[in-house]
Amino acid sequence: MQLHQRINAFSALGKFLGQFASETPVKKEDVLNNDAFFSEMQQKIHTAKHHNGWFTEDNLHFTFKSWAEALTENNINKWISNYTIPETEPKTVAIIMAGNIPLVGFHDFLSVLITGNKVLAKLSSNDKQLLPFLAEYLISVEPEFKNLIEFTEGRLTSFDAVIATGSDNTARYFNYYFSKYPNIIRKNRNSVAVLTGNESKEEMELLANDMFRYFGLGCRNVSKIYLPEAYDYDKFFNGMFSWKHVINNHKYINNYDYNKAVYLMSNINLLDNEYLLLKEDTGYSSPISVTFYETYSNLEAIKKKLKADEDKIQAIVSNSGIDNEISFGEAQHPELWDYADGVDTVAFLLKLS
Structure with a gap:
């Protein structure tokens, strides 16, 4: 699968998510595979809300709006224009995701796939409804993703690198078990x-x-x-x-x-x-x-x-002139190139090639 195919698929996903950015979803005719996924997405939102009481409809709509704005073709191209992404044999990257806010692990998921690698994802029990469904939508747009996305509830095996997010306590556990692999291990911030x-x-x-x-x-x-x-x-x-x-x-x-x-x-x-x-x-x-x-x-x-x-x-x-400060109201609007903990995930993944 070529890079432009991956970009087009995620751009299509952004348009799909944009339909659910407000309290009243609006079905759009120009969204790919909408007839097969629109109604089921509404059900997934309902399920996610009842599975996790912190995932209110307002916060879910905000999440979808944020990702719809991020996943435009122009924005994705702007993000990856800073890198040279070769077409090489994909590496399998295990992603251990947190579940504190909706789709909190999506950026790692996106980064692994956009660089041509394979995702092996272990979801938090607090946020396991949405991402597998969005992965299905992505595969429906670009079937070659089918062999590049795997979710597991068991022990992680057969992977080349690890991206893990958790608390300071779980980070010690991650460091112990994954130290022999190339890794990004995030702690409390x-x-x-x-x-x-x-x-x-x-x-x-x-x-x-x-x-x-x-x-x-x-x-x-x-x-x-x-x-x-x-x-x-x-x-x-x-x-x-x-x-x-x-x-x-x-x-x-x-x-x-x-x-x-x-x-x-x-x-x-x-x-x-x-x-x-x-x-x-x-x-x-x-x-x-x-x-x-x-x-x-x-x-x-x-x-x-x-x-x-x-x-x-x-x-x-x-607004007091501190290095790397951001404006009021921008904390929950990171760009694709605003990496968690300041660690460039894409640069890390490209070194695996």
């Missing part, structure tokens, strides 16, 4: 925001998107904020008001009630707007419904700290 106090109301509402999308479960969710001393916290909480509807999700509000009770019983001071807790803490990884914060008097010192801790940080949201 979190995203942070650095505020100056001069942010507009619109920027604060965009920050709320960075924090609350997927209920804060993703590594690109802002879980820690840095605030200048004497900061006006009303500006922060007014921005968060745009996400007050999270209180309607029982899993989220149960976490809020639990964490609030634990902190109060421990006499820990909190700032609280009845659906989000702000806790002063030097850590990066905050529980669901909690955002850690620290205050600063010297922005340069914060820049140095973030540089020193870059192996713990996925993204920095700010």
